[in-house]
Amino acid sequence: MALMQISEPGMSPEPHQARLAIGIDLGTTNSLVATVRSGVPAVLPDANGRPLLPSIVRYRPNGSVEVGYAAQARQADDPKNTIVSVKRFMGRGVKDVAHLESAPYDFVDAPGMLQLRTVAGVKSPVEVSSEILRVLRERAELSLQGNISGAVITVPAYFDDAQRQATKDAGRIAGLNVLRLLNEPTAAAIAYGLENASEGIYAVYDLGGGTFDISILKLSKGVFEVVSTSGDSMLGGDDFDQRVFCWIAEQAKLAPLGARDMRLLQVKAREAKEYLTLHGEAAIAAKLSTGEFVDLVLSTETFCGITQTLVHKTLGPVRKALRDAGLTVDEIKGVVMVGGATRMPQVQRAVGEFFRRDPLNNLDPDKVVALGAAMQANVLAGNKPQGEDWLLLDVIPLSLGIETMGGLTEKIIPRNTTIPAGRAQEFTTFKDGQTGMSIHVVQGERELVSDCRSLARFDLKGIPPMVAGAARIRVAFQVDADGLLSVSAKESTSGVEASITVKPSYGLADADVERMLRDSFDHAREDMHARALAEQRVDGQRLIEATQAALAVDEKLLNQGERAAIEHAITNLQSLLSGPDHRKIKQAVEALNRATDEFAARRMDAGIKRALAGRKIGSL
Amino acid sequence: MHVMQSHFDLFGLAPAYALETDALERSYREIQSKVHPDRFAHAGDAERRASLQWTTRVNEAYRTLKDPVQRAKHLLELNGVDVAFETNTAMPQEFLIQQMELREALEAAKDAPALDALRKNLISEKRSMEKAIAEAIDGKRDYAAAAGLVRKLQFLDRLDEEIGAAYEEIE
Numbered sequence: 001m002a003l004m005q006i007s008e009p010g011m012s013p014e015p016h017q018a019r020l021a022i023g024i025d026l027g028t029t030n031s032l033v034a035t036v037r038s039g040v041p042a043v044l045p046d047a048n049g050r051p052l053l054p055s056i057v058r059y060r061p062n063g064s065v066e067v068g069y070a071a072q073a074r075q076a077d078d079p080k081n082t083i084v085s086v087k088r089f090m091g092r093g094v095k096d097v098a099h100l101e102s103a104p105y106d107f108v109d110a111p112g113m114l115q116l117r118t119v120a121g122v123k124s125p126v127e128v129s130s131e132i133l134r135v136l137r138e139r140a141e142l143s144l145q146g147n148i149s150g151a152v153i154t155v156p157a158y159f160d161d162a163q164r165q166a167t168k169d170a171g172r173i174a175g176l177n178v179l180r181l182l183n184e185p186t187a188a189a190i191a192y193g194l195e196n197a198s199e200g201i202y203a204v205y206d207l208g209g210g211t212f213d214i215s216i217l218k219l220s221k222g223v224f225e226v227v228s229t230s231g232d233s234m235l236g237g238d239d240f241d242q243r244v245f246c247w248i249a250e251q252a253k254l255a256p257l258g259a260r261d262m263r264l265l266q267v268k269a270r271e272a273k274e275y276l277t278l279h280g281e282a283a284i285a286a287k288l289s290t291g292e293f294v295d296l297v298l299s300t301e302t303f304c305g306i307t308q309t310l311v312h313k314t315l316g317p318v319r320k321a322l323r324d325a326g327l328t329v330d331e332i333k334g335v336v337m338v339g340g341a342t343r344m345p346q347v348q349r350a351v352g353e354f355f356r357r358d359p360l361n362n363l364d365p366d367k368v369v370a371l372g373a374a375m376q377a378n379v380l381a382g383n384k385p386q387g388e389d390w391l392l393l394d395v396i397p398l399s400l401g402i403e404t405m406g407g408l409t410e411k412i413i414p415r416n417t418t419i420p421a422g423r424a425q426e427f428t429t430f431k432d433g434q435t436g437m438s439i440h441v442v443q444g445e446r447e448l449v450s451d452c453r454s455l456a457r458f459d460l461k462g463i464p465p466m467v468a469g470a471a472r473i474r475v476a477f478q479v480d481a482d483g484l485l486s487v488s489a490k491e492s493t494s495g496v497e498a499s500i501t502v503k504p505s506y507g508l509a510d511a512d513v514e515r516m517l518r519d520s521f522d523h524a525r526e527d528m529h530a531r532a533l534a535e536q537r538v539d540g541q542r543l544i545e546a547t548q549a550a551l552a553v554d555e556k557l558l559n560q561g562e563r564a565a566i567e568h569a570i571t572n573l574q575s576l577l578s579g580p581d582h583r584k585i586k587q588a589v590e591a592l593n594r595a596t597d598e599f600a601a602r603r604m605d606a607g608i609k610r611a612l613a614g615r616k617i618g619s620l
Numbered sequence: 621m622h623v624m625q626s627h628f629d630l631f632g633l634a635p636a637y638a639l640e641t642d643a644l645e646r647s648y649r650e651i652q653s654k655v656h657p658d659r660f661a662h663a664g665d666a667e668r669r670a671s672l673q674w675t676t677r678v679n680e681a682y683r684t685l686k687d688p689v690q691r692a693k694h695l696l697e698l699n700g701v702d703v704a705f706e707t708n709t710a711m712p713q714e715f716l717i718q719q720m721e722l723r724e725a726l727e728a729a730k731d732a733p734a735l736d737a738l739r740k741n742l743i744s745e746k747r748s749m750e751k752a753i754a755e756a757i758d759g760k761r762d763y764a765a766a767a768g769l770v771r772k773l774q775f776l777d778r779l780d781e782e783i784g785a786a787y788e789e790i791e
Binding site: 019149150179180223315316319320323324376379380381382386391392393417418419420421422423478480481542543546547550589590592593594596597599600601603604607608610611612 | 652787
C-alpha cells in the first residue's frame with residue numbers, strides 16, 4: 001500500500017529537478033495537503049504528525065487567525081467568530097443555504113455571495129477558505145523546504161461555476177499558483193485506478209461533509225474519462241449531524257438555543273454519529289449554559305431511522321448519472337467509496353444493495369482525494385515523462401445556457417459535456433431599431449430561468465439600428481479545463497463588433513481579490529512586493545526555458561524574421577529578470593507570450609499532424 | 621488554429637455514417653494527448669491559448685461524430701445538403717400519430733418498470749433508424765431521404781430526454 005505512506009514532517013525532498021507541486025483537498029469538515037516524492041504520493045502531516053486539518057477558522061479581536069485544531073477547540077466558546085463548514089457558503093447567497101437558522105453566525109447578505117460578520121470584520125467565505133489554504137501551503141513549504149510551484153485544489157464535481165470561481169479565488173489569495181481545479185471523485189479515481197491498475201467502468205460515490213457527488217468513469221490504460229456526473233452540493237455528513245441535533249433537541253424538549261449551546265450540541269451530535277460507525281449505541285451528555293442537562297442514548301436503529309431519507313436522497317443522483325451515461329448497474333465494475341461520511345454502515349449498505357456488489361474501501365476515504373490531487377499536480381508540473389503520465393477527460397456537471405423570451409432557458413452547453421468546451425449560438429433582435437441586448441447567463445437543468453442559478457447578466461450595446469430579426473448576435477460560451485465559464489457576445493452582420501467577456505456575478509471582481517490579497521499580506525507581514533518579484537522571476541525564467549526548448553525542436557516552423565522577433569523578446573525579458581521591477585518583468589513576459597502566439601499555434605498543428613501520421617502508419 | 625477541415629478529416633477517418641468507433645476513440649485520445657491543457661499547465665499564455673482552442677475544437681468534433689443525429693447532419697452538410705431542421709418541420713402524418721401515442725404512453729407511465737419498458741422500445745427504434753440512415757447515406761447516397769430520417773431520429777431523441785425527465789419526477 002504505497003499510497004498510504006505518510007512522511008515525517010520537515011523531511012526534505014529528493015535532490016532532483018522536479019517542481020514542487022501539491023494537491024489540496026479543501027473539504028467541508030477537514031482539509032489535507034499531499035505531494036508526490038520519489039514517485040510516491042503522500043499526505044503531509046502537521047508538526048504534531050496529524051494529517052487532517054479541521055476546516056475551521058477562528059477570528060480573534062486583534063485580527064489574528066486560528067485555523068484547524070486550535071479553532072476547533074474553541075468553537076463552542078466563541079461560535080460567532082469560529083467558522084466551520086465554510087465550504088457550504090462558497091459562491092452562495094443567504095437564500096441558498098439550508099439550515100441557516102441553526103448556523104450561529106451573523107450573516108451579511110452581500111450581492112452575489114453572503115458574508116460573515118466577525119470580531120475581526122466582515123469576511124467573505126473566500127477569505128475564510130483562503131486561511132485554510134494558507135496554512136496548508138505553509139505546511140507544505142516547511143515540509144518540502146522550498147517554494148511551491150503550483151497546486152491542484154479539489155472541488156465537488158457538482159460545484160457550479162460560482163462555487164468553482166470562489167475556490168480558485170481563495171487559492172490565489174492564499175498565495176497559491178492554482179494549476180487546476182480538479183473534481184473530487186475524479187481525483188479519487190486517479191488514486192484508486194493507479195494504485196489498483198484498474199480498467200473498466202467504475203462509479204465513485206463521494207459523500208463528504210457537505211457535498212455529495214457521483215461520477216461514472218471509464219478507466220483504461222493512461223486515460224481517465226468521466227462519462228457522467230451528478231450529485232447534490234447541499235447534502236453531506238453535516239446533514240446527518242443536523243438530524244441528530246434535531247433529535248436531541250426534540251428528545252430533551254429543549255427551548256430555542258443560544259449560539260453557544262447550539263454549537264455544543266452540534267459537536268455532540270457529530271461525535272455520536274462517528275461513534276455509531278463502530279458501536280451499537282452512543283451516549284450523549286451535555287450541560288447547557290441554561291443549567292439544563294442533556295442525557296440521552298442514541299441507538300444505531302434510531303440513527304438509521306432518522307437519517308434514512310438522507311441516504312435515500314443520494315440514490316436519485318446515482319440513477320441519473322447512470323442514465324446519462326447510458327449504463328445499467330450490471331455494467332459497473334466497481335464502486336469506489338470516498339469521503340468520511342461513507343464510513344457510516346447504513347451508507348455502505350445502501351450503496352452495496354443498489355449496485356449489487358460490495359463497495360471498494362481499500363483506500364482511506366479521508367485521504368484518497370488529496371492523494372489523487374497530488375498525483376495530478378505532479379503531472380501538471382511536468383514531473384512525469386510523456387508516456388508515464390495520463391490523460392484526464394472531465395465534464396461539466398450542469399448545463400450552461402442563456403435566458404430567452406418568456407423567461408425560458410436555452411441550453412448552449414449541455415451537462416456532461418467534456419471540457420474544455422466551447423459553443424456559440426446566434427440570436428437576433430426583437431424590435432425594430434433595437435441597439436442593445438441584455439444577456440443573462442444561467443446554469444442548471446430546468447426549463448424556467450427562475451429555477452436555474454443565475455451566473456451573470458451583461459448588456460451588449462452599440463448594435464447598429466436594424467429591422468427586428470436582422471441583427472446577428474453571436475453569443476459564445478467557453479468552458480476551460482477548470483470548468484470555469486467565460487461568455488462573449490458579438491454583433492456581426494454590420495461589421496460593427498461589440499464584445500464583452502464576463503465573470504460570473506457570484507465570483508469576486510478582480511479588484512476584490514486584489515484587495516484581499518493585499519490584506520492577507522499585510523496580515524501575514526509578508527512583503528508583497530518581494531513576493532511578486534520572486535513570482536515574476538520564476539514565471540519569466542520558466543517562459544524563457546520553455547520557449548528555448550520549443551525553438552530547439554520546432555525552429556523550422558518559423559521564418560528568419562519570426563525567429564528574430566521571438567529571440568528579441570527573450571533577450572529583453574532576460575535583461576529585466578535580475579532587475580527590481582516586477583511590473584516590467586510582467587510586461588516583458590506578456591510581450592514574449594504575444595511574440596510566440598503564432599509559433600505556439602503552429603507547433604500545436606504540427607503535433608496533431610504527427611499524431612495522426614503515426615496512427616496511420618501504425619494501423620497499416 | 622490553421623487546419624479547417626471536416627470532423628472526419630480531423631480524426632483521419634473516411635466520411636461515412638457507419639462509424640469506426642475504435643479508430644475514432646484512438647485518434648481522439650492521440651490528439652488530446654498532444655493538445656490537452658494538462659500538457660501546458662506550466663507553459664506560457666500563447667501555448668495555453670492554442671491548447672484551449674484546439675482541445676475545444678477536438679472535443680466538439682468528437683461529440684458531433686459520436687452523436688447519431690449530429691454525425692448525420694455533419695455528413696449531410698459536407699455533401700451540400702441544407703438540412704434546415706429548425707424551419708422544416710413537416711413530418712409524415714403516420715409518424716406524428718405514432719409520436720403522439722408514445723407521448724401518451726409516457727404520460728401514463730407512473731413507475732420505473734413502465735418507463736424502463738418505454739425506453740427499451742425507444743432504444744431499439746433508434747437503432748433501426750440509425751441503420752436506415754447509414755443505408756441512405758453510405759449506401760444509396762440518397763441525402764434527401766436521409767434528412768427525413770434524421771428528423772425522425774431527432775424526435776426520438778427528444779422523447780428519450782422526456783423519459784429521463786419522467787424518471788426524475790418519480791424519484
